[in-house]
Amino acid sequence: MSNTTGCEGISEGGARPLRADAQRNRLRVLEAAEAVFASEGISVPVDVIAEKAGVGVGTLYRHFPTKEKLFEAILIQRLEELVADARGRLGSDDPGAAFFGFLHHLVDEVVLKRDFILAMSGAGVEFEVVAADAKEDLQNAVADLLRAAQAAGAVRDDVSGAVVLSLVGGTCMAAEGHHQEAAPLDLLQIICDGLRTAETSS
């Protein structure tokens, strides 16, 4: 179980616990960053985040050594939530529904948090966000759902987890641009139909 915040709220192991104000501020920064990154994109100046958090930039930088690391912390948190959701669907009686349901959930999550997929696929982002472990966890979780759905005959056999994630990611990115026409869920519909086997396609 990885520690998303990067610090132990209350005492632990070697390092002494954070002072009360430090704990509070760290949380505020994380919350502000999450909101601001989601609405403004990754390129917002750190000052904006600090201001929204009611904190000086110096404080922000004591908690996160770099803007990139701050973003990564949020990213990891979100990825872990998605992984948990995916795992929760894994035992379903209807693996096809579980798989497609997760894809819908994924798109819903992502359209509200624009930065997210952009970062994951590295498009338009200057720095290379790592979060490698969390990414891999998500990929594995999706692969599990996919395999079950394929075994149940609900999804064609010639696609991989990577392909599915790319398709969904692309959908979200595309929806980002053409705001009005081409709603994300319309795009997802086409993709889901493409993923079905010929037999099960309506």
Next chain:
Amino acid sequence: MSNTTGCEGISEGGARPLRADAQRNRLRVLEAAEAVFASEGISVPVDVIAEKAGVGVGTLYRHFPTKEKLFEAILIQRLEELVADARGRLGSDDPGAAFFGFLHHLVDEVVLKRDFILAMSGAGVEFEVVAADAKEDLQNAVADLLRAAQAAGAVRDDVSGAVVLSLVGGTCMAAEGHHQEAAPLDLLQIICDGLRTAETSS
């Protein structure tokens, strides 16, 4: 017929013709910019383009008032090529093949020119690239191909040109990130299958 380069090679109308060296340099800048934007993305410093063109930045800026305009010039040129390709396929006996063939062509073009779709859909790009006319031309051309394919029963009726372009754009953007796995054409295959009507899906 719009004039992509924004200047008349040899004499015309009101303004006097460009001096020979100016014409040469303008071309060099366009070529260098096309290559560099394609390989490095839109965020390359203009110095890089100027250097590759064997020209000072001042020269670059005399020909194109702004980096954005330079990019737009290239974009318009590419869009016009695509429109021409689309129009050429319009009279085909097999509208379905014409439509899907164009989508393949589109993806092939775009994966080689990374900047392209990113700019068209505005994701990750700071400035708003205009090229409104050229974009609209492409949308119209795609819509024509789509309508014909739908009339022929090769494509489901509940999709619009905007949806198709978003899907293809998303595919290209997604392929950008996950380089190895998830080849663009694999993704496109799924999308094309999703676009087919139930009757024609293999």
Next chain:
DNA sequence: GACTATACGGAACGATGGTTCCGTTTGTCA
């Protein structure tokens, strides 16, 4: 060949934005 408008190069400017530094404040503990 000389003259001039045109074009060139690239140093310098200004804006932006990530990161650091240090004087001040504050929580914690005795």
Next chain:
DNA sequence: TGACAAACGGAACCATCGTTCCGTATAGTC
């Protein structure tokens, strides 16, 4: 309550990059 380490704020620093400016070079013309 006093002392000290920990944390804070935000001005200053530095790097990057788009754009401008101006002294120099050159194509075109007589």
